[in-house]
Amino acid sequence: MSAQPKFTRRQALKLMGVGTFSAYLAACAAPAGSSDMADSEMPAGEKKTISISHIGGGSVEASEKSQRMMLLRANFPDIEFENRWVSYAGYLDKIPVQIASGDLADLQFCNAFNDIPLMMENQIIIETGPLLEQFGKNILAVTPEPAWASTIYDGKQYAVTHNVYDLNNMCAHYRADWLDKLGLGLPQTIDEYGEVMRAFSHGDPDGNGQDDTYGRLLYNSVRFDDDFFHAFGVAVGHHLNGFWRDRDGRLELDWVQPGMKDALAWMSSVWADGGFHPDSISIPLGQKDNAFHAGIAGNVYSGWPSIDFAQNKIRAVAPDAVVMAGPAPEGPGGSGYTGEGWPWTFVIPITAQWPEDCVSVIDWFFTPDVASQILCEGVLGVTNKGLNENGWCVEYTPEEKAAMGDEWTQKQNEVQDINVFWGLWLTIGTLGGTQPFPTFPPDMKKHFDDMLAAKYSENALAGRDISQEYRRLTAKARPVSSEKEFWPTLQTRFGEFISQAVAGTIDIDQGWSEWLDFFEKNGGPLLTEQVNEI
Amino acid sequence: MATSAVSKSAGSPGRNRGFWAQFLFNAWTYRYLYLMLVLPFVFFAVFRFYPMWGNVIAFKKYQLMHGIWGSQWVGLKHFNTLFDDPAFLRVLRNTVSIAVFKMLFTFPAPIILALFVNEVRHMAYKRFVQTVVYVPHFLSWVIYGAILYIVLSPANGIVNNIISSLGMEKVAFFQKPGYFQPIVIISSLLKETGWAAIIYLATISTIDLTLYEAAIIDGANRWQLMRYVTLPGLAMTIVTLFILQIGFFLNVGFEQIFILQNNMVLTTADVIETFIYRVGIRQARFDFTTAAGLFNGLVGMVLVLLADRLAKRLDLPGIF
Known part of the structure; x- marks a missing residue:
């Protein structure tokens, strides 16, 4: 018998039906083209739709449940908000694809230094200056003027907001109890710093009689440890983004200055003496603080708000541990910690149907009454106390959290997915990073100042002041066109060179000559020329 | 036996048809078999062959606003x-x-x-x-990689602890270029x-x-x-x-x-x-x-x- 007759016409029709249905589904999934309805009136009974792409929260469901998103929806009932959440981890890969495909949200969260040039090149975002004048008065009132520079092209502004939180919160954290045991003070100079690192590594600061401690945890590939570099008058820049300084009236990249070679030679000598944790130069970035929290290393370069967190972690293994911030060590080239600047913005693509509403929506968050509800960490009424009689949010103090014990843990578990930038990552941070707005009335400002003082330990707040005092920002205001072609290669080559130089796997003199040669032949001069033209 | 009948008629000598006539004849004769090919064909056409046209942007300065065909040729x-x-x-x-x-x-x-x-x-x-x-x-490579980092750590990895206990110098496996490719092959x-x-x-x-x-x-x-x-x-x-x-x-x-x-x-x-x-x-x-x-x-x-x-x-x- 043949199998052929078993396959009947009815079955064939069914098969074709499945195919047709699949094609129909595929057609339904195709992205809709942009509408011609921009600036037109909304038909009666229909809602405007605004999509927001952001990177806050642990999932789209979590950001949907966040207070910020709920407030937004409640206040704009005539707008349908489409929440286009992107994971923080996936952002770097997702945004170029969004740019290349044009699939941007109406309010697109992005990095001004990296992403806006790509969007400009593809001509897919609109000018926002006039819109801000008309609909963004609260935004303009709290955003410092220099913040806008990174998004001005040909005299036109292309961002809705900029981050208004700290330009720098990084500083060096020390195990103060180790310093005490070793009879050392907080290092003030780069030489003292080197001695402290060697003592942490070889002086048995934990007193267990074993050689099992280390000085500094490097920040994965030395791409972040700018406290050392500033001591020699140079810096690698936040996340190896480059650091430019005015030298005799001309902007020059620190990466090719003689101080860079001196800094690397100094770091290499400390590495050779065992002052740095041997894993830290090559482990994934996310694991960089682990050895500090485990009580194995005595120094790390991190954000000041994590001082209390780190101390609590370390106390699990060393109950007397004390963590405190120290000044940027002074060297022949000065001192400093590199600030991040103003990288985070929202932009509006040309496909947005309601650009005025896009600006109004963000501006609404910047009004004092609304900002005073969203500045607190935690989820309203769950991991914070909710709103007080004035309608301002109130956080739990560390003492109150400690007193709650397991109940606090339970509350945290309940909202843990939302607690990544509190669900909807705006360009407004939370208390600690964001200072009360200058537009706040005095009593509102005092409320948040008092809460901030109660929230962090003295050591942490001292760290905040230190990170502000030693903050250094690159003099390069915005990207230039040749970066796209040359910067990734230069960045990779430089990152490779400095990490190998510090770990002593190459000869520094030879490596330095080769790097300078590489810079000259691979777009360095053109890049420098263009940076000086803007 | 339907199949043998079909085979005989399809391959019978002396039937001098043109290409298209032969094609249509075969298509009708084996229609159910060809029908079964429709979905795979659609799948490959839509998701494999059609996207190949996108390769043309390798020869263009691709700009989103101009699209693939509107972008400038750069050879x-x-x-x-x-x-x-x-x-x-x-x-x-x-x-x-x-x-x-x-x-x-x-x-x-x-x-x-x-x-x-x-x-x-x-x-x-x-x-x-x-x-x-x-x-x-x-195990994903993320997990497997983390395990490798821990096992091969020069600070306290088990491999280096063994090396050290044998009186030899610890090896920073992930910091020496010479070890990278062997690690890749062995871990694979x-x-x-x-x-x-x-x-x-x-x-x-x-x-x-x-x-x-x-x-x-x-x-x-x-x-x-x-x-x-x-x-x-x-x-x-x-x-x-x-x-x-x-x-x-x-x-x-x-x-x-x-x-x-x-x-x-x-x-x-x-x-x-x-x-x-x-x-x-x-x-x-x-x-x-x-x-x-x-x-x-x-x-x-x-x-x-x-x-x-x-x-x-x-x-x-x-x-x-």
Whole structure:
């Protein structure tokens, strides 16, 4: 018998039906083209739709449940908000694809230094200056003027907001109890710093009689440890983004200055003496603080708000541990910690149907009454106390959290997915990073100042002041066109060179000559020329 | 018998039809078989062949607002940029090096494992071994990479603790370029050999048992059974998988290498896929990325054709 007759016409029709249905589904999934309805009136009974792409929260469901998103929806009932959440981890890969495909949200969260040039090149975002004048008065009132520079092209502004939180919160954290045991003070100079690192590594600061401690945890590939570099008058820049300084009236990249070679030679000598944790130069970035929290290393370069967190972690293994911030060590080239600047913005693509509403929506968050509800960490009424009689949010103090014990843990578990930038990552941070707005009335400002003082330990707040005092920002205001072609290669080559130089796997003199040669032949001069033209 | 009737009519001599008439005749005669091909055909047309037109942006300065066809032609500019890039030669060398070593070690390893596992007569032990060697496949490279970092840590990794206890100097495995490629190959072997052996074990189970019986009667020992019965039974599967794998010769495993590499070892760790990711995708240079991908694909296609031809010359089954 043949199998052929078993396959009947009815079955064939069914098969074709499945195919047709699949094609129909595929057609339904195709992205809709942009509408011609921009600036037109909304038909009666229909809602405007605004999509927001952001990177806050642990999932789209979590950001949907966040207070910020709920407030937004409640206040704009005539707008349908489409929440286009992107994971923080996936952002770097997702945004170029969004740019290349044009699939941007109406309010697109992005990095001004990296992403806006790509969007400009593809001509897919609109000018926002006039819109801000008309609909963004609260935004303009709290955003410092220099913040806008990174998004001005040909005299036109292309961002809705900029981050208004700290330009720098990084500083060096020390195990103060180790310093005490070793009879050392907080290092003030780069030489003292080197001695402290060697003592942490070889002086048995934990007193267990074993050689099992280390000085500094490097920040994965030395791409972040700018406290050392500033001591020699140079810096690698936040996340190896480059650091430019005015030298005799001309902007020059620190990466090719003689101080860079001196800094690397100094770091290499400390590495050779065992002052740095041997894993830290090559482990994934996310694991960089682990050895500090485990009580194995005595120094790390991190954000000041994590001082209390780190101390609590370390106390699990060393109950007397004390963590405190120290000044940027002074060297022949000065001192400093590199600030991040103003990288985070929202932009509006040309496909947005309601650009005025896009600006109004963000501006609404910047009004004092609304900002005073969203500045607190935690989820309203769950991991914070909710709103007080004035309608301002109130956080739990560390003492109150400690007193709650397991109940606090339970509350945290309940909202843990939302607690990544509190669900909807705006360009407004939370208390600690964001200072009360200058537009706040005095009593509102005092409320948040008092809460901030109660929230962090003295050591942490001292760290905040230190990170502000030693903050250094690159003099390069915005990207230039040749970066796209040359910067990734230069960045990779430089990152490779400095990490190998510090770990002593190459000869520094030879490596330095080769790097300078590489810079000259691979777009360095053109890049420098263009940076000086803007 | 419908099939034989169809065969006779389709192939009957003396019916001198034109091409289209013959085509339509066959289409109608085998209509149900062709119908079954519709969905696979649609799938390949939509998701495999149609996107190939996108390769044209490798020859254009792709700008979103102008679309693929509206963007300006730039000829071979992106290929020139690719080949002129100072990192590319190193990237190509590393890619080929890792690909060759992976092919040398990771391709035969599952065959050998399958042959040996097949020889195990104690069923409980056989299942235990199979399970143990399969398990690593189900760990993602993120987890597996983290385990490798911990195991090989110069500070307190178990391997270095052993080295140290033997009185030798600790080794910073992830900071010396010379160790990177061996780590990649060995970790691939440990993670994927068991999983890759499944297809060979399945093929072995289809070998006619009477062949073994006949060989035993002829006096073959276990080694000879493996050599003269099992291996020839696997030959077609081996050749097919080899040719298919060689098509992805330059795809050396982005996830694994990306997770294991760091700036200290880029000299030997930077490969085409990580280069494309860093320079192309992260910078939204999709035209440049497409050029690099096209180069990768062309190399793969040439290798497949060569391997297929070589297989046929050796009287082994090819894939075309």
